[in-house]
Amino acid sequence: MMKTLLLSSVLMFGGMSLRAAIQSKIVEYQQGGTPLEGVLVWDDAVSRPRPGVLVVHQWLGLTDYEKRRAEMLAQLGYVAFCADIYGKDARPKGVSEAGPLSSKFKSNRALLRDRVNAGLEQLRKSELVDPKRIAAIGYCFGGTTVIELALSGADLNGVVSFHGGLDAPNPADANNIKCKVLALAGADDPFQKPDDLAAFEKEMRDAKVDWEITFYGGAVHAFTQPDPGFSNPGARYNEKADKRSWQAMQDFFAEIFK
């Protein structure tokens, strides 16, 4: 009887502890002399090194949205690091500032790759992370960015783009790719140009990358984002596509981290 009670107490404590143990800390780092500020998020109830997931922000920069996704990843048992691509002193206040910033990086893929690789290094060097099991996910601009991370030849297991802009300005670089690629897209995303999509698929195919793409019917741009920051029928939250894509990411992680 005593043993039974003791067991129950431990289980209860364990359960409560798990729920309350999500921790985060701001991490200052830099790339090319530019100060950057990311956020590391993990579950303190897990003690051994575990897979790490880099989270790359949308065009509005690193916001509470990415931190919430990082918390969700920590609850799944991963260590998440929200990368800062734009810089500590370059936090756009709205879409009018986000446009030029995201364009600056999209038109300078070398710089974009350097910035995202700097974030990857911060994640990899955390003692909480198993450096052999690392993935990167990104939203919108961040989706484009994690594809660039793969194209840079970065050593990680996989990347997941959520409604990222897919194009292929440097298709030969696909031969550098060492990881698996999963793209999750809205079937009705008006910001996804058909020619870019075709170029991306050709790039993946020609380089024999381990890749996959899913299109969610009825979903437009930013389907995972309850507040895309601007009003446009082409960018809207879609609960079904949000849930399905989060599940698809988890299935992908189960495969690449096993």
Added chain:
Amino acid sequence: MMKTLLLSSVLMFGGMSLRAAIQSKIVEYQQGGTPLEGVLVWDDAVSRPRPGVLVVHQWLGLTDYEKRRAEMLAQLGYVAFCADIYGKDARPKGVSEAGPLSSKFKSNRALLRDRVNAGLEQLRKSELVDPKRIAAIGYCFGGTTVIELALSGADLNGVVSFHGGLDAPNPADANNIKCKVLALAGADDPFQKPDDLAAFEKEMRDAKVDWEITFYGGAVHAFTQPDPGFSNPGARYNEKADKRSWQAMQDFFAEIFK
């Protein structure tokens, strides 16, 4: 102590029982005067009504392949019914006989719909099945067929096409669709004509169907089929795409059967 031993025995017995409880029976039925012969497969260890899954065969007709898939579905807790589209007396011996048979049904969609609906009725009337929770899956020719089942306005929760030929000879019928549609395709399937694919997507989009399509990179036709019955580099088993698509089906079932 006695209670503990008793519990262990029950658990062991239960475990063995679960593994040994997959049952099947041949079901004779007919449509339009043509005798048909399907196979019902279920787990006898489950007692209450459960979701039913119709399994529609590839162009070679109802073979051990579909029965194995039905067993896998029964192990997941579903009742599976392997439909017979061609007829009890029309079992092709190889691809030379399969070609004309599959063409006959593909060029007569009304007949194809009648045949698959006859199979659906057999599944639905089983006392093992919860008639409010039914899906249909199909391979190659069977993938085309389950889309036709949806287009016919059949009352079920969802259909899953595995490397099915996707086209849209009767696009207006998409307005009849009452269920969710999931298409799982090889990104390099040479038997999937781009124009057919575009027509299918337009059909789904225009009718505002709840639909989704996934393309597996590096996968060609028949990627779930270890023995496609003929030698062609365009039809080949792909273990990764097989596993991923089976997982995608399970995620879809979790959503539509909840």
